Amino acid sequence: MTNPLKIMKHMSRLALLPALLCLPAFFTHADALGQAPDAPPNIIVLFADDLGYGDLSSYGNPTIRTPQLDRMADEGIRLTSFYVTAAVCTPSRGGLLTGRYPIRHLPHNLGPDSRNGLPLEETLIGEPLQEHGYQTMMVGKWHLGHAEDAYMPVSRGFDHYYGLRYSNDMIRPWVQTDVPLYMFRDLEPIREPLNQDTLTVTYTKEAIRFIEEAGPEPFFLYLAYGMPHVPVYAAPHRDGRSRKGLYGDVIETIDWSVGEILATLKAQGLDKRTLVIFTSDNGPWQAMPDRMFQTDMMPLHEPVKPWHSGSAGPLRGYKGTTFEGGFRVPFIARWPGRIPAGRVSADMLASLDIFPTLLDAAGIARPDNLDGTSALPFLTTRAVSSPREVFYYYLGARIEGVREGPWKLRISGLPEGATGEPALYHLDEDPEEKYNRADMYPDLVARLQAAMEAFDAEARR
Numbered sequence: 144m145t146n147p148l149k150i151m152k153h154m155s156r157l158a159l160l161p162a163l164l165c166l167p168a169f170f171t172h173a174d175a176l177g178q179a180p181d182a183p184p185n186i187i188v189l190f191a192d193d194l195g196y197g198d199l200s201s202y203g204n205p206t207i208r209t210p211q212l213d214r215m216a217d218e219g220i221r222l223t224s225f226y227v228t229a230a231v232c233t234p235s236r237g238g239l240l241t242g243r244y245p246i247r248h249l250p251h252n253l254g255p256d257s258r259n260g261l262p263l264e265e266t267l268i269g270e271p272l273q274e275h276g277y278q279t280m281m282v283g284k285w286h287l288g289h290a291e292d293a294y295m296p297v298s299r300g301f302d303h304y305y306g307l308r309y310s311n312d313m314i315r316p317w318v319q320t321d322v323p324l325y326m327f328r329d330l331e332p333i334r335e336p337l338n339q340d341t342l343t344v345t346y347t348k349e350a351i352r353f354i355e356e357a358g359p360e361p362f363f364l365y366l367a368y369g370m371p372h373v374p375v376y377a378a379p380h381r382d383g384r385s386r387k388g389l390y391g392d393v394i395e396t397i398d399w400s401v402g403e404i405l406a407t408l409k410a411q412g413l414d415k416r417t418l419v420i421f422t423s424d425n426g427p428w429q430a431m432p433d434r435m436f437q438t439d440m441m442p443l444h445e446p447v448k449p450w451h452s453g454s455a456g457p458l459r460g461y462k463g464t465t466f467e468g469g470f471r472v473p474f475i476a477r478w479p480g481r482i483p484a485g486r487v488s489a490d491m492l493a494s495l496d497i498f499p500t501l502l503d504a505a506g507i508a509r510p511d512n513l514d515g516t517s518a519l520p521f522l523t524t525r526a527v528s529s530p531r532e533v534f535y536y537y538l539g540a541r542i543e544g545v546r547e548g549p550w551k552l553r554i555s556g557l558p559e560g561a562t563g564e565p566a567l568y569h570l571d572e573d574p575e576e577k578y579n580r581a582d583m584y585p586d587l588v589a590r591l592q593a594a595m596e597a598f599d600a601e602a603r604r
């Protein structure tokens with residue numbers, strides 16, 4: 144039913160000393176059996192903010208060191224074609240937590256003064272898990288609505304919440320608002336000045352405490368880091384350590400955090416009972432000297448700052464664009480005994496697939512209105528391919544692209560390299576999106592464009 148250490152902790156709370164005396168035998172029994180095949184696992188989703196495809200050493204960064212995430216990848220699976228549903232925060236988080244494209248619910252970013260939120264008729268991943276006995280906790284950045292309690296995490300599938308309700312820059316001087324940036328516990332603000340230096344450390348402590356104090360039922364922890372979203376701050380004990388400068392320190396602080404969480408699982412005897420996923424909500428923030436995002440948040444010709452260091456690796460584009468650099472992010476999943484170790488796959492997968500995957504892992508029936516498919520057979524079986532064959536790219540409410548197999552059609556309304564003319568890329572041969580092959584394959588362009596238009600029309604119904 145559950146792991147021995149948790150049973151022990153639970154029992155010790157009840158001061159059942161006689162029962163404790165029997166535990167060595169129980170340990171042996173559990174060790175011999177391992178996890179029952181149908182036992183629902185604990186689930187941890189670690190979601191970085193604006194961490195780019197090329198920001199981890201296992202994804203090729205030449206100077207940032209991420210030994211904990213690299214080890215997690217060695218012990219599990221690492222994907223090189225994993226997509227989020229938007230190149231900015233709010234819709235990407237909505238896509239992750241609903242398993243549905245944001246065009247169906249909330250395609251635009253929220254600000255501190257926003258009155259709206261993710262529509263209340265949407266089902267979020269914590270809800271079915273909660274209904275099936277999971278203990279659920281969210282730590283970190285929410286960004287799916289906060290003007291009413293009904294939009295907040297504790298109303299949407301999480302027993303408890305600790306974190307910032309939106310981005311860490313949504314305060315003066317970065318954003319012109321009078322709403323103070325407070326940490327929240329459940330629905331209550333903690334009316335103290337925010338220390339961003341220790342933001343990642345504080346979140347990590349909350350996450351670890353939740354794991355350590357969880358009862359015998361399975362748990363779901365969603366930890367949405369606030370970093371490396373701007374403005375960037377590293378933990379004091381990591382400051383100045385990275386050759387990449389402050390930005391590197393920030394990523395290495397996240398790496399430290401992942402290491403602490405994995406060490407906690409090991410110490411609690413939960414390693415083999417816990418599926419851990421690490422990914423990011425969109426590509427890296429970069430100085431955009433030409434046009435888009437001309438807001439308080441990102442004025443034109445912004446001077447170069449430490450946060451202009453995120454890397455999309457070999458991919459073109461960055462946060463806020465429908466090039467690969469905006470949408471493709473690292474994805475690492477680890478579940479010892481279930482996910483084979485050391486696998487790297489270029490199969491396409493999307494954050495849309497996480498919701499059904501987690502329900503599948505927990506043995507819970509999936510809703511039939513999802514845009515995602517369970518990737519559990521793919522993740523847990525070396526010979527199985529990803530179920531995902533098609534992915535649609537949206538910039539806000541505008542569809543700008545589709546990927547089918549290795550082919551990507553991009554039709555952008557943005558000025559950058561775009562005339563509204565279709566661009567066709569072969570992403571296996573040309574992940575950098577350097578070579579537009581639209582002229583060579585007019586029939587394929589027409590078919591993919593028709594697919595984009597058909598999906599968009601259906602999604603808006």
Ligand SMILES: [Ca+2]
Nearest residue numbers: 192193232424
């Ligand atoms: Ca983000």
